[in-house]
Amino acid sequence: MSTPTIKHVRAFTLTGRGADYHDQETGHWIDDHISTPLGRYPEYRQSRQSFGINVLGTLVVEIEATDGTVGFSVTTGGEIGAFIVEKHLARFLEGAKVTDIEKIWDQMFHATLFYGRKGIVLNTISGIDLALWDLLGKIRQEPVHQLLGGAVRDELQFYATGSRPDLAKDMGFIGGKMPLQYGPNEGEEGLRKNLEHLAEMREKVGTDFWLMFDCWMSLDLNYATRLAKGAAEFGLKWIEEALAPDDYWGYAALRKNVPNGMLVTTGEHEATRWGFRMLLEMGCCDIIQPDVGWCGGITELIKISALADAHNAMVVPHGSSVYSYHFVITRTNSPFAEFLNMSPKADEIVPMFSPQLIGEPVPINGRMRASVLDKPGFGVELNTALKLNRPYAR
The missing domain is CATH 3.20.20.120 (Enolase-like C-terminal domain)
Incomplete structure (x- = not known):
């Protein structure tokens, strides 16, 4: 049996809880007077949402193989991450074998060195990588831990x-x-x-x-x-x-x-x-x-x-x-x-x-x-x- 290839990559955004777990309604413990680097400013001490901890939202990455199997993941990244997936990194996935995970990671990381290395770019690469492992597990009918x-x-x-x-x-x-x-x-x-x-x-x-x-x-x-x-x-x-x-x-x-x-x-x-x-x-x-x-x-x-x-x-x-x-x-x-x-x-x-x-x-x-x-x-x-x-x- 030939190894399926990646047909299409899609990036979506979601808001409200989930992977961006700081995006909670008022009264949640995770937003109630917690020490942060913004604590030097009194107006930002009571709520982490006050300085924007919840602005990114969730990034959803879907990767579809030529056999119709779809792997996905959720992480923090929102619209910025979706842009990176669709406008830049999709080129390293579409047409590649679903088993080419190491090669794809290496290409994504080195292609983003000039604006990445950490932060939102690595969140995005992480989301793609998790979706690839999910996809491979589904194709092989095995859990990722196997x-x-x-x-x-x-x-x-x-x-x-x-x-x-x-x-x-x-x-x-x-x-x-x-x-x-x-x-x-x-x-x-x-x-x-x-x-x-x-x-x-x-x-x-x-x-x-x-x-x-x-x-x-x-x-x-x-x-x-x-x-x-x-x-x-x-x-x-x-x-x-x-x-x-x-x-x-x-x-x-x-x-x-x-x-x-x-x-x-x-x-x-x-x-x-x-x-x-x-x-x-x-x-x-x-x-x-x-x-x-x-x-x-x-x-x-x-x-x-x-x-x-x-x-x-x-x-x-x-x-x-x-x-x-x-x-x-x-x-x-x-x-x-x-x-x-x-x-x-x-x-x-x-x-x-x-x-x-x-x-x-x-x-x-x-x-x-x-x-x-x-x-x-x-x-x-x-x-x-x-x-x-x-x-x-x-």
Whole structure:
């Protein structure tokens, strides 16, 4: 049987929740006074949407093969990403074999070097790459994790990210990661409130449950060091993305400064093997957290993970639902996964990319059996009831 080729590539946009998970209605925990790099400006402290965190929207990439099979993915990128797909990158896909994933990635990356390397361009390349893996899995009638070499464990275990670690414990998760609420520009009172919140949660969850702070690129080295040292008595497991993504030197210093046993994690906003090479070779962190929808897709995550393994670092991808679950379950240096709790009050389990994906699995009692991921491709379908917009149809 001859290998199908790629017939057509299409890029759509969606707004409202889903892959752009910051695009939430008023009152959601993810937009409620979280420390950010814009915290230096009082008018942008209360809501992240106030400075535009939700402006991009979701990018949907569909790739159709000559046998009629369609693979797809969702990521953050919106209309900018759709333009890049349709006006630039489609030329490297249409006519290629569906198995030419490595070649296609290499051509897309090098063709965009003059305006890409990271950010929205890598989000877009990631979306295309995920759609290619989904397409290949569907053509071969295999789940992506089988294409990657197969599961190394029978189930995934999860920690939960959200505003209520105490509820996450009741739901069966191994830990709870909280958004840090107050940053350096809110002074000593803000630092005290951060530590008081941690102390309150520790009292609620007991001594054995993991607690972590997600600092979302908002701190400086001095504040992050003081926060980590103050948090030690409350058993903070790790301090995440404390500094700006490009401050590799600051991360290396922070890792030396934190109390013994506390982990430094980062990488959510890093991209490609070269970016993660900097983090790993400079000793910036104990765990890297690439987002498979932003770092370059599965094809690049394979390389990033191998590099981390050689540095004895764990790889625990940021969020990204099924796109990371299929990867994590195939890697021994990815011992657990993140579940981003997107219920408005973090008090119930809902699919992360709802309402955009149909059939998206969620943890049960903080676990997910490998067999749940045994459908072809990534095992989800696009919700066609939503209004898709194709701004640059060809």
